[in-house]
Amino acid sequence: MKARVHVMLKDGVLDPQGQAVAHALGALGFEGVDDVRQGKVIDLDLAETDIAAAEAKVREMCEKLLANTVIERYDIEIG
Structure with a gap:
């Protein structure tokens, strides 16, 4: 079974990487980008076959x- 985890900084937490990307986009001529938040995606391939058990296991991870x-x-x- 496949699992995907999206990890993002909580609202209100400073995101220096996102600010750097926003600045770089502006320097490259991409206007109209007001804010950038950067996160990570983690894909897992699980041996678990039960969806509820898989979700519980990934939540614990x-x-x-993670x-x-x-x-x-x-x-x-x-999924």
Whole structure:
């Protein structure tokens, strides 16, 4: 079973990488980009066959390793 985790900084947390990308886009002539938030995508290939069990396992992975839940939020897709 495949799982995809999207990890993003929580609203209100400074995103220096996003600011650098926004600045670079402006320097390249791309106007109208007001804000950029950068995150990460983690793809997992799981042996689990039960969707609920897979989601619970991935949620535990996020809480323990994949996301810093103090400053980041995450969304899980199972499919």
